[in-house]
Amino acid sequence: MSQKSPIKIAVTGAAGNIGYSLLFPIASGQVFGADQPVELQLIEIPQGLQSLEGVKMELLDSAFSLVNSITCTSDGDEGFGDVDYAFLVGSKPRGPGMERADLIRENGPIFVGQGQAIDRSAKENVKVIVVGNPCNTNCLIAQHQAKRVNPRNFTAMTRLDQNRAKAQLAVKSGAAVKDISRLAIWGNHSPTMYPDFENALINGKALTEVITDSEWLSESFIKTVQQRGKAIIGARGKSSAASAAWAAIDHAADWSRPTAAGEWVSMAVTSDGSYGIPKDIIYSFPCTVDEQGEYHIVPDVALSAAAKEKAMKSAEELLAERDAVKGILS
Numbered sequence: 001m002s003q004k005s006p007i008k009i010a011v012t013g014a015a016g017n018i019g020y021s022l023l024f025p026i027a028s029g030q031v032f033g034a035d036q037p038v039e040l041q042l043i044e045i046p047q048g049l050q051s052l053e054g055v056k057m058e059l060l061d062s063a064f065s066l067v068n069s070i071t072c073t074s075d076g077d078e079g080f081g082d083v084d085y086a087f088l089v090g091s092k093p094r095g096p097g098m099e100r101a102d103l104i105r106e107n108g109p110i111f112v113g114q115g116q117a118i119d120r121s122a123k124e125n126v127k128v129i130v131v132g133n134p135c136n137t138n139c140l141i142a143q144h145q146a147k148r149v150n151p152r153n154f155t156a157m158t159r160l161d162q163n164r165a166k167a168q169l170a171v172k173s174g175a176a177v178k179d180i181s182r183l184a185i186w187g188n189h190s191p192t193m194y195p196d197f198e199n200a201l202i203n204g205k206a207l208t209e210v211i212t213d214s215e216w217l218s219e220s221f222i223k224t225v226q227q228r229g230k231a232i233i234g235a236r237g238k239s240s241a242a243s244a245a246w247a248a249i250d251h252a253a254d255w256s257r258p259t260a261a262g263e264w265v266s267m268a269v270t271s272d273g274s275y276g277i278p279k280d281i282i283y284s285f286p287c288t289v290d291e292q293g294e295y296h297i298v299p300d301v302a303l304s305a306a307a308k309e310k311a312m313k314s315a316e317e318l319l320a321e322r323d324a325v326k327g328i329l330s
């Protein structure tokens with residue numbers, strides 16, 4: 001039997017908490033298929049390289065039959081060289097007393113450099129998944145630097161928010177997570193995101209007919225999803241890592257295969273002006289993916305006045321973030 005050609009996968013921040021949880025499922029074939037060999041190109045800042053060597057040793061010790069090679073580097077051109085997928089995970093965490101705008105300014109230059117390296121060195125059809133926060137705006141920054149790559153190929157991750165929302169709804173309704181569909185996240189990966197329960201289904205039935213506690217849905221549910229990251233830090237003393245890695249895996253896997261009939265996946269993608277959301281910001285919409293691995297924003301989703309207001313509020317936040325980094329957008 002002839003073997004598939006290997007695909008090259010770059011992961012930045014590969015020695016970090018999310019990186020550590022992300023690399024093993026990728027190496028095992030759970031993301032790109034049990035017959036798909038991979039070449040891992042792991043990128044860290046120089047201070048992270050020693051720890052990254054340890055991660056490489058563990059990957060080797062797992063004896064994954066699909067891993068053809070593992071490169072550890074601080075050089076963007078080497079790390080992104082010829083890659084098919086790039087997971088941009090590495091960025092500086094928010095420090096004590098730091099405002100969101102400070103974080104955006106601190107991390108912006110990282111994504112300028114990585115966008116430029118992707119432009120010079122990655123495959124033209126590379127698929128980029130930005131996880132490092134503030135992920136929507138970091139994605140926008142990198143996208144602006146990589147003019148050779150189709151802007152559609154830059155996406156940011158709101159899948160963790162979708163997964164969190166589905167899990168909350170499953171607990172509340174007593175249904176299984178798999179029975180909940182069309183739960184989409186709108187907007188920014190931030191506390192302004194809007195988890196749209198109005199269009200969600202449980203076993204094909206309107207979710208609002210199954211969960212009739214409308215106050216819980218419009219207040220407690222939305223807040224819980226919006227604040228879940230903070231709650232995890234409060235409980236664990238560290239930010240979400242394994243669940244974030246699994247969400248990145250879901251995002252990548254769902255971008256590489258057709259979406260199940262009737263289902264939607266949340267992806268932060270370049271706005272084309274749908275639903276009145278300003279064009280060219282990286283905004284999370286309900287999407288479907290076709291046979292060719294192309295995503296499409298789901299058209300004609302009915303949004304109530306309250307939902308539209310929330311969706312627009314998150315867009316306004318993204319416009320303000322774009323404004324904060326306009327000096328580094330080319």
Ligand code: NAX
Binds near residue numbers: 013015017047110240
């Ligand atoms: P860690 O601090 O554990 O790891 C980050 C790693 O990135 C470190 O090893 C660091 O050396 C490396 N790094 C920093 N700058 C780099 C650069 N310029 N090039 C390459 N590597 C670099 O953080 P971790 O818990 O792994 O989180 C990573 C990012 O994901 C953070 O920005 C975090 O806020 C973000 N998250 C995003 C989520 C989402 O849903 N989009 C949820 C989880 C998480 O909060």
